[in-house]
Amino acid sequence: xxxxxxxxxxxxxxxxxxxxxxxxxxxxxENHEDIIKKSIIEExxxxxxxxxxxxxxxxxxxxxxxxxxFGVEPKEFVKVYxxxxxxxxxxxxxxxxxxxxxxxxxxxxxxAYGKELEKAVAEMFSDSGKEKxxxxxEEDLREKLSTLILDSMANLETKETEPIQVDYExxxxxxxxxxxxxxxxxxxxxxx
Numbered sequence: 229x230x231x232x233x234x235x236x237x238x239x240x241x242x243x244x245x246x247x248x249x250x251x252x253x254x255x256x257x258e259n260h261e262d263i264i265k266k267s268i269i270e271e272x273x274x275x276x277x278x279x280x281x282x283x284x285x286x287x288x289x290x291x292x293x294x295x296x297x298f299g300v301e302p303k304e305f306v307k308v309y310x311x312x313x314x315x316x317x318x319x320x321x322x323x324x325x326x327x328x329x330x331x332x333x334x335x336x337x338x339x340a341y342g343k344e345l346e347k348a349v350a351e352m353f354s355d356s357g358k359e360k361x362x363x364x365x366e367e368d369l370r371e372k373l374s375t376l377i378l379d380s381m382a383n384l385e386t387k388e389t390e391p392i393q394v395d396y397e398x399x400x401x402x403x404x405x406x407x408x409x410x411x412x413x414x415x416x417x418x419x420x
Contacts, residue, residue: 260327264322265320265329267403268317268329276310283303283307287302298370299370299371299377300374300377305377305378308381309338309341312335312336314335314386315332315333317330325398326397326398328393328395328396329393330391330392332392333389334386335387336384336387338419341384344381344383344384345380348376352372390416392409392413392416393412394409396409
């Protein structure tokens with residue numbers, strides 16, 4: 229499904245936000261752990277608070293035209309998905325030029341969303357559902373699809389993920405998260 233692919237791209241933007249936290253090297257007042265913690269909190273808070281810049285990046289990457297084809301306003305979809313997003317940081321361990329942070333996310337289950345949406349669409353196109361659709365205009369049908377998509381997401385409970393290990397490397401006196409960490413986060417948020 230193309231929409232699923234586009235929404236995965238939005239996940240990559242989210243991962244970019246999480247991994248773009250390049251923290252400067254230590255100053256006399258801050259140690260490595262504090263620098264990494266400050267950076268990851270800043271980035272995760274931009275997701276939690278749904279900063280406008282973050283929302284715009286997600287919408288752009290999600291392929292707004294794809295979501296709009298289903299009658300869904302892209303920013304609304306991202307907001308519904310992340311409305312209860314939260315996170316918890318575990319210990320930050322620094323060993324030389326490598327560091328790890330355990331992050332637990334609280335978000336909606338994207339696999340459960342897909343199942344809920346499939347169930348709602350199947351019901352919509354069942355024999356009894358087809359009767360209701362028969363007299364609908366194209367605009368009414370788009371509105372119904374939009375409602376199904378958003379309601380399927382909105383009705384899900386949030387859950388905590390297993391802790392995700394985010395690895396950092398000190399490169400040119402800056403802490404940078406690894407590509408493997410980005411992939412771990414993507415796999416948790418948008419499993420296949």
